[in-house]
Amino acid sequence: MFHMPNITELVVILFIVFLLFGANKLPEAGKGLGEGIRNFKKALSGDEQNIKEAKADEVR
Numbered sequence: 001m002f003h004m005p006n007i008t009e010l011v012v013i014l015f016i017v018f019l020l021f022g023a024n025k026l027p028e029a030g031k032g033l034g035e036g037i038r039n040f041k042k043a044l045s046g047d048e049q050n051i052k053e054a055k056a057d058e059v060r
Contacts, residue, residue: 005013021029 018026
């Protein structure tokens with residue numbers, strides 16, 4: 001089963017990410033990840049809004 005990583009595992013993961021991307025690429029990778037999450041949340045909220053509008057149209 002899936003479990004939450006402990007602090008040691010997180011340090012190892014962060015170290016590997018640092019080695020793969022390097023110090024110069026980490027801000028760019030973080031920015032891209034943040035934009036991706038933001039766009040995903042925006043798409044989800046847009047879908048919820050469309051569902052609410054469709055239900056309101058059915059009631060009319």
